[in-house]
Amino acid sequence: MSEKVNLNVNGIEIESDPNKLLIEACEDSGIHIPRFCWHKRLDPVGMCRMCLVEVETPRGKMLVPSCTTEVSDEMVVDTESDVVKKAQEGVLEFLLINHPLDCPICDKAGECPLQDQTMAYGPGESRFVEEKRHFEKPINISEIILLDRERCILCARCTRFSDEISGDPLIEFIQRGNKTEVNTFPNEPFKSYFSGNTVQICPVGALTSTSYRFKARPWDLKSTRSTCNGCSMGCSIELNSSQNKMLRILGVDNDAVNQGWLCDKGRYNFEYLNSDSRLKTPLKKIDNELVEIEIQEVYSELSEVIKDRQTKVTFLLGSNLTNEDYVAFREFSEIISQSEKSFYLNDDKLHPGLFGENVELAKIDDLNSSDAIVVWAEDLKEKIPVLYLRIRQAVKNGVKLVVFGHTNETLSDIADVFYGKETVSENFEIVKDISKLKEIKDLVIGKNITAILGKSTPHQSDTSVTKLFEFLNSNSNSKVLNAYSKGNTYGALQTLENVKGLNNFVNDISEENTDLLFIVGADPIGRSVYSNQIKSIIEGLDTVVALDNFNHETSELANFLIPMSSTLGEKEGTFTNIEFRTSRIDKLVPSPGQTVSDWEFITSLMNFSGLTVETNSLESLNKKAYENLDYSLSPVFDNLDKPSNLDGMVNISKPKISSSDNNSNEAKFFIGEKLYGDSTTERHSDSISLLGSKKYIEVSEGVVEKYNLTSGKCTLIQDELEVTVSYEVNKSFPNDLIYIPTNRRELNKFDFSREIMIIPSVVKEALNVN
Amino acid sequence: MSWDDKLLKQAKKIIKLYPQKRSALGPLLHLAQSKDGYISDDSITVISELVGITEVQVKSVSTFYSMYKQEPTGKYLLSVCKSISCEINNSSEVINKVQEFTGLNNNETDEEELFTFEAVECIGACGGAPAVQVNYETVEGVTPENAINLCKWLKETKPDVVVADEMQENFGGIKSFDWAIQDNSGATSTAPGFQTLKTTKVKK
Known part of the structure; x- marks a missing residue:
């Protein structure tokens, strides 16, 4: 490490790393300097002048903005002198000249930096009597974000965020001087996956979200820290509720993971918690009708089924469970003495991954310290959005980026090398000799590499990725981040052994080997590409128990439907993310009606059936999950609740996955998922419910020609199934490739191993009546 | 794209003068000004595609400088x-x-x-x-x-x-x-006369 510098602030000697900004050095030493525009994670601009401090220079004491001044040795700084106070008062008086002071109707009031700092450092009254500037209030700059330009103090936090961090600068300063405003280009809304962050970092109430607008006052909010389980990133979040209703999710700055940022789906996909359509009572299917029953009756009927302890039980588990839930199912399965454990994750393309002995697993922070990042996985911006931000950050800091595959074209604009259709075939195989690719030689061979590798689509062979890994492993110093993208997949892999995916479920499961199927938090019929096969399997089984938040296509086939409390805010537990970092999931609101946690249900069932269970509490399940580890290092509640471990504890262990390849066809479909879809939770989250409703496909230029597509719409036909979709041309696709997002309803119902007919839709011309 | 081939060709020539595409933004806006007499939203769209930044970023620059007119000007x-x-x-x-x-x-x-x-x-x-x-x-x-x-x-x-x-x-x-040099070239539009932009003409 480089040497520290010493400086004197307000007569106190403090120490700082060199090259640090003065405002940050003071902050680290507990001296707060007021600010609006400066944000730890953004480049400094010196827009607001609130952070002026006096620094001694050879020409005497001078006022300098501490957010653009670097510390130097023996610097003498005064942050509280009369001159500084006068400057702060002046700056605040200026900032308030055009600020409307509509705090009584402003969402930000109560947690507003402008309000707080005016109270702390402001002049008390204004000498300004002229008319303030006026704008239309508020304007919609996207479906979920509203902008009130009158309140804006032009700190440029939102514009810098969208330019530097998320890389989609769709908002900017327009005009100059007194007319300056933040706005979008006409008809070009602020369509960003990360727009919610601008609302969170806005130091006034200029940016607000449709989701939280007018819902509550900050002083009425209850809050707790938790972990987002939307994807495998596991971003640290703060949950806010008022009157037992979840109202808002904020990003928490966890340096190792999300650094304060969240994607909009993670931020707004909680509104379903308050939906009236949620399941609230246990249901039983009698003569094809769902009838409300008592949960005790469910237990007694199921205990009949498992009575002889020879019942063949299969579990189909979603990725939104806590580690403790997974352990509870594991315990249950062990107690009813099954010879072979039968756990399936709700994942179309679960593959064995890279967990062999020759694999060194990477942490997210390794992205920043490596020479180059190699990516071949699902589209990270769509599937693990905040990991995409971390890659952007690394690239900004000078790390090289090598991207393989047409599946990752959202990264192509920041990639140093993008190996598209010439290198990766439509069957998702690298068709060229990797060692002969020119840029690989310079960027990869002999360097420190972090490789993000995973299967892009269910029809990709497992070996294609392994081939790339083996090349990297033998030619560079590489670490691997396995890109499983779904929720708590890593928790499931770590707590359950020999899990498989839906790709194996469809071949393995039949009524011969399954008497009882638990479907927990999963809707494979509505989402999986194996939808039809799974449907016929489930219909053939004797007893099916579904635990879920909502009734959906899969759960409506079940014999018993148990209302489940949501992992987001309704239960406690732990979550394990992509780098095996385990962190706390906390409860903030009561779960509605008779909903139960998955572990509660399964433990109660065991108790009811007279089975001896040691793990009959959340704490015991939590301890059980990590019993093989040294207690002081294991992520049990006691350890996670220590202040030093709030960001989670990393405990890398290599899981065993017994999934096998199910790559049986040569069909030219690229099956993926977009960030927004129309799953049950998304449909019931009002703010984002429409964002994933459009049915569309992406096609190569060759497909457009082949099927003579002109009108912007086409119809996909296979047997009885007909879906009209709009199409977009994707020039980076190889010939004949068609991208189909399966998280839009009906699009997953096709059998992708066979041809799908594509017929251009005719745009009906207006009827000409003479 | 609302620019004709001639103008686009000229724009591409200008872009080549700079190490980074986006550096050509200023001259391209002058070019747009010489075409329409102001910076139209259509021109902004064309320029944003040419230099690879978003439309609102182009708009931000064009509204900052008062020589880029936001309303049509006279002759x-x-x-x-x-x-x-x-x-x-x-x-x-x-x-x-x-x-x-x-x-x-x-x-x-x-x-x-x-x-x-x-x-x-x-x-x-x-x-x-x-x-x-x-x-x-x-x-x-x-x-x-x-x-x-x-x-x-x-x-x-x-x-x-x-x-x-x-x-x-x-x-x-x-x-x-x-300057002691007679200069017979002058401006042909409400954009400043630059030879590289071809917004000048020699008066005979």
Whole structure:
């Protein structure tokens, strides 16, 4: 490490790393300097002048903005002198000249930096009597974000965020001087996956979200820290509720993971918690009708089924469970003495991954310290959005980026090398000799590499990725981040052994080997590409128990439907993310009606059936999950609740996955998922419910020609199934490739191993009546 | 794209002059200004695609600088300096006379779209104050009477190319510097005359 510098602030000697900004050095030493525009994670601009401090220079004491001044040795700084106070008062008086002071109707009031700092450092009254500037209030700059330009103090936090961090600068300063405003280009809304962050970092109430607008006052909010389980990133979040209703999710700055940022789906996909359509009572299917029953009756009927302890039980588990839930199912399965454990994750393309002995697993922070990042996985911006931000950050800091595959074209604009259709075939195989690719030689061979590798689509062979890994492993110093993208997949892999995916479920499961199927938090019929096969399997089984938040296509086939409390805010537990970092999931609101946690249900069932269970509490399940580890290092509640471990504890262990390849066809479909879809939770989250409703496909230029597509719409036909979709041309696709997002309803119902007919839709011309 | 092939070809030539595409933004906006007389949203879309930044970023730059007009201008952009040297030398009277003749307030365009009037800050001709620009071609030492004559001449002859030296000879007075080189090229539009942008023409 480089040497520290010493400086004197307000007569106190403090120490700082060199090259640090003065405002940050003071902050680290507990001296707060007021600010609006400066944000730890953004480049400094010196827009607001609130952070002026006096620094001694050879020409005497001078006022300098501490957010653009670097510390130097023996610097003498005064942050509280009369001159500084006068400057702060002046700056605040200026900032308030055009600020409307509509705090009584402003969402930000109560947690507003402008309000707080005016109270702390402001002049008390204004000498300004002229008319303030006026704008239309508020304007919609996207479906979920509203902008009130009158309140804006032009700190440029939102514009810098969208330019530097998320890389989609769709908002900017327009005009100059007194007319300056933040706005979008006409008809070009602020369509960003990360727009919610601008609302969170806005130091006034200029940016607000449709989701939280007018819902509550900050002083009425209850809050707790938790972990987002939307994807495998596991971003640290703060949950806010008022009157037992979840109202808002904020990003928490966890340096190792999300650094304060969240994607909009993670931020707004909680509104379903308050939906009236949620399941609230246990249901039983009698003569094809769902009838409300008592949960005790469910237990007694199921205990009949498992009575002889020879019942063949299969579990189909979603990725939104806590580690403790997974352990509870594991315990249950062990107690009813099954010879072979039968756990399936709700994942179309679960593959064995890279967990062999020759694999060194990477942490997210390794992205920043490596020479180059190699990516071949699902589209990270769509599937693990905040990991995409971390890659952007690394690239900004000078790390090289090598991207393989047409599946990752959202990264192509920041990639140093993008190996598209010439290198990766439509069957998702690298068709060229990797060692002969020119840029690989310079960027990869002999360097420190972090490789993000995973299967892009269910029809990709497992070996294609392994081939790339083996090349990297033998030619560079590489670490691997396995890109499983779904929720708590890593928790499931770590707590359950020999899990498989839906790709194996469809071949393995039949009524011969399954008497009882638990479907927990999963809707494979509505989402999986194996939808039809799974449907016929489930219909053939004797007893099916579904635990879920909502009734959906899969759960409506079940014999018993148990209302489940949501992992987001309704239960406690732990979550394990992509780098095996385990962190706390906390409860903030009561779960509605008779909903139960998955572990509660399964433990109660065991108790009811007279089975001896040691793990009959959340704490015991939590301890059980990590019993093989040294207690002081294991992520049990006691350890996670220590202040030093709030960001989670990393405990890398290599899981065993017994999934096998199910790559049986040569069909030219690229099956993926977009960030927004129309799953049950998304449909019931009002703010984002429409964002994933459009049915569309992406096609190569060759497909457009082949099927003579002109009108912007086409119809996909296979047997009885007909879906009209709009199409977009994707020039980076190889010939004949068609991208189909399966998280839009009906699009997953096709059998992708066979041809799908594509017929251009005719745009009906207006009827000409003479 | 609303630009014709000729203009696009020219734009691509300009982009090649810079190590980074986005550095060509300023000149391209001048080019757009020379085409339409203002920066239209269509031009912004074209430029954003050419230099690879978003439309709103282009809009941000184009609305920041006052030489990029947001409204259509007339055939002649009359800029009268109102900064200190010119003010001392009676520029306010020049402004009054020009406003009287054209009937325009600041930043207005007349109905025939002949004149756009603006009072501007220093145009770098303090030695020859008061100074006036027609389509950024500078005339120095302009008396209120000559300002009217200049406007009358523009209105009557409607020249397609305005040349600084020619106007200086007919309507100007004292000059900051004498470059001693006769320059017959002048501006053809309300964008400044740059040879690389081909917004100049030699008057015969």
